[in-house]
Amino acid sequence: MEALLDFWYAYSATLAFGLVNSLFALSMYSVLSAGILSFTTVVFAAVGGFAAAQMMGTFGLPLWLAVVIAGLLGGLASAIIAALFLKLETHWMALASLALILISRVVVLNTPSLTGGVMGMVVPVRASVLELAVLLAIVSLVFFRLHKSWYGLAIRAVREDAAAASTMGVSARQIQMIAFLISGVVGGLAGAAMATTLQYISADTFYLGVAFTMIASTVLGGSFFWFGPIVGAFVFTALPTITQAVLPEIQDIAKGVVLLVIMIYLPRGLIDPRARGLRKAARQRQQSALNGSDAVEARPGSSTAGHAHD
Amino acid sequence: MTLFLEQLVNGISLGSLYALFGIGFGLVFATLGVLNVAHGAYASWAAILGYFSVDYFGVPFPAAVAIGVLGGGLIAVTVDQIGFQPLRGRKTGMLGALITSIAFLIILDSLAGMATNHQSWAFPSSSFPSGMVDLGLIRIPEMQIIIIVATLVCGGGIYALIQKTGIGAAMRAVGWNAEAAALSGVNPRIVILLTAFLAGATSGLAGVLGGAATSNISYMLGEGLLLKGFAAVVVGGFDDVRGTVIAGILLGICEVFVAQYLSTTYRDGFTYVLLLTFLVARPRGLFGSRDFMRA
Numbered sequence: 001m002e003a004l005l006d007f008w009y010a011y012s013a014t015l016a017f018g019l020v021n022s023l024f025a026l027s028m029y030s031v032l033s034a035g036i037l038s039f040t041t042v043v044f045a046a047v048g049g050f051a052a053a054q055m056m057g058t059f060g061l062p063l064w065l066a067v068v069i070a071g072l073l074g075g076l077a078s079a080i081i082a083a084l085f086l087k088l089e090t091h092w093m094a095l096a097s098l099a100l101i102l103i104s105r106v107v108v109l110n111t112p113s114l115t116g117g118v119m120g121m122v123v124p125v126r127a128s129v130l131e132l133a134v135l136l137a138i139v140s141l142v143f144f145r146l147h148k149s150w151y152g153l154a155i156r157a158v159r160e161d162a163a164a165a166s167t168m169g170v171s172a173r174q175i176q177m178i179a180f181l182i183s184g185v186v187g188g189l190a191g192a193a194m195a196t197t198l199q200y201i202s203a204d205t206f207y208l209g210v211a212f213t214m215i216a217s218t219v220l221g222g223s224f225f226w227f228g229p230i231v232g233a234f235v236f237t238a239l240p241t242i243t244q245a246v247l248p249e250i251q252d253i254a255k256g257v258v259l260l261v262i263m264i265y266l267p268r269g270l271i272d273p274r275a276r277g278l279r280k281a282a283r284q285r286q287q288s289a290l291n292g293s294d295a296v297e298a299r300p301g302s303s304t305a306g307h308a309h310d
Numbered sequence: 311m312t313l314f315l316e317q318l319v320n321g322i323s324l325g326s327l328y329a330l331f332g333i334g335f336g337l338v339f340a341t342l343g344v345l346n347v348a349h350g351a352y353a354s355w356a357a358i359l360g361y362f363s364v365d366y367f368g369v370p371f372p373a374a375v376a377i378g379v380l381g382g383g384l385i386a387v388t389v390d391q392i393g394f395q396p397l398r399g400r401k402t403g404m405l406g407a408l409i410t411s412i413a414f415l416i417i418l419d420s421l422a423g424m425a426t427n428h429q430s431w432a433f434p435s436s437s438f439p440s441g442m443v444d445l446g447l448i449r450i451p452e453m454q455i456i457i458i459v460a461t462l463v464c465g466g467g468i469y470a471l472i473q474k475t476g477i478g479a480a481m482r483a484v485g486w487n488a489e490a491a492a493l494s495g496v497n498p499r500i501v502i503l504l505t506a507f508l509a510g511a512t513s514g515l516a517g518v519l520g521g522a523a524t525s526n527i528s529y530m531l532g533e534g535l536l537l538k539g540f541a542a543v544v545v546g547g548f549d550d551v552r553g554t555v556i557a558g559i560l561l562g563i564c565e566v567f568v569a570q571y572l573s574t575t576y577r578d579g580f581t582y583v584l585l586l587t588f589l590v591a592r593p594r595g596l597f598g599s600r601d602f603m604r605a
Contacts, residue, residue, distance in 0.1 A: 090404075091404060094404065094408075095589055096586060096589040099541075099582055099589055102578070102585070106575075107579075109575070110576075110579070212416075219409050250420075252417075252420035253420050259410075259416070260393060260414070264396045264397070264410070267400060267406055
């Protein structure tokens with residue numbers, strides 16, 4: 001029991017940050033799964049984070065109400081930004097979203113009445129690990145339902161081939177707009193979760209560091225299924241803690257090396273539904289090879305089609 | 311008037327650093343299709359290598375610059391071959407290389423932090439040209455003149471290389487379509503290595519010269535250059551060296567004047583707003599060609 005408590009004290013912070021980073025990664029995943037590389041999640045999170053801090057600090061609102069408001073304001077921010085950004089080509093959008101992060105830091109530094117400016121803000125309320133877990137569970141449930149819905153199918157179509165999707169009556173623009181709105185709401189929630197976990201936020205909290213962490217988590221875990229970003233976020237958060245116990249000197253380097261190795265050897269991430277599908281297909285091929293020869297003829301063709309798609 | 315002229319020269323020299331750094335960043339983006347966020351780390355490392363070679367081995371300043379430039383180029387080639395080469399031909403788009411460049415940013419920055427003990431160092435003032443040149447009306451630091459001349463020489467040289475020589479034609483061809491270039495007898499591998507080396511070397515030059523001029527050599531040096539160099543590249547147009555140089559210098563002048571005559575708080579904001587305006591309203595930049603497409 002002692003050992004269990006020690007373990008909890010040592011690693012509950014890691015767990016909390018894993019949950020927060022999962023929210024960031026899911027927000028990133030929402031746009032990435034529509035074929036958009038955009039780092040605007042950081043901006044939505046800054047909106048949500050500072051809004052939640054103000055709601056709880058200045059107006060004394062309860063935690064959950066502040067979190068909901070943060071999500072709504074994140075969504076509002078995403079609507080404005082998406083209207084501006086969806087006109088751009090994909091590369092330019094990625095670059096513009098980075099520029100927007102740089103600008104939002106300058107804005108945060110220069111609006112001390114809203115954000116505390118250079119001093120940052122102290123957040124009086126602390127979210128427990130359980131509360132963060134509940135928040136992530138709710139968001140995950142939404143993503144789980146979306147994945148199985150018409151929207152889930154449409155967004156996969158848009159990502160694979162926007163032109164083909166539009167011939168089937170799926171408007172890429174509309175799907176991407178929805179993806180941005182979801183990203184905004186989840187990003188706002190992530191910002192609020194970050195604020196209530198760190199209990200101190202400043203301009204540097206929502207800056208390039210968190211942008212790189214969330215894209216790394218998302219791609220590490222796999223950006224083709226909603227569970228991937230969560231796995232990636234936990235791996236990416238836990239990794240420095242683990243290496244710190246073994247070799248504290250190199251914890252950041254180890255993080256970089258793992259990211260590099262996974263990207264080169266597992267470019268589709270740790271959780272990849274297609275790999276599972278291919279394995280299943282391979283098993284079926286084996287089965288049918290044992291059962292009889294007629295089914296074998298058709299299978300290899302379909303599997304090469306799967307590879308060519310790569 | 312003296313203040314105005316001094317600040318103008320300050321702006322031009324600051325902008326020259328952004329331009330010098332941006333040349334390589336833009337070259338890699340236009341030719342190799344990589345948004346390389348580790349590009350700033352090359353500059354940090356070049357400055358650190360230059361500083362160590364002066365501090366431990368007492369080499370003269372030009373040799374330290376050469377070591378930094380060579381070091382920056384070699385690191386860039388290493389990063390390219392380990393991080394970007396395996397992804398080529400896999401059609402991961404910009405995303406894959408962006409992730410590996412983030413990995414290298416983390417690795418190189420934390421190694422640089424360890425090498426410098428997370429402190430800021432400076433070249434001893436006797437080891438580099440730290441005097442002032444008297445131009446009658448104003449006095450200009452020697453380092454600023456060196457930076458401006460280096461930028462103009464590098465910018466002009468690389469522009470001539472890309473636009474006037476066979477190697478440059480090969481680089482443009484690979485940037486446009488690597489497969490088609492290979493079909494017409496260009497060896498993409500050599501072009502890639504050369505581009506990576508050139509980019510790392512110019513970034514290294516900016517790092518060493520900037521580190522000497524500002525007396526600030528640390529693992530953070532590259533980040534500032536990266537953000538401003540990125541802005542210079544976008545404003546100038548990705549596939550044009552001239553645009554990057556002009557935009558970089560203009561940005562430097564604007565920054566110094568905004569800080570001098572408006573407020574230092576708007577200094578960075580001005581640059582980034584200009585960056586976003588260009589991305590949204592005119593993504594091909596001041597000089598970029600109309601149909602820049604790189605999947």
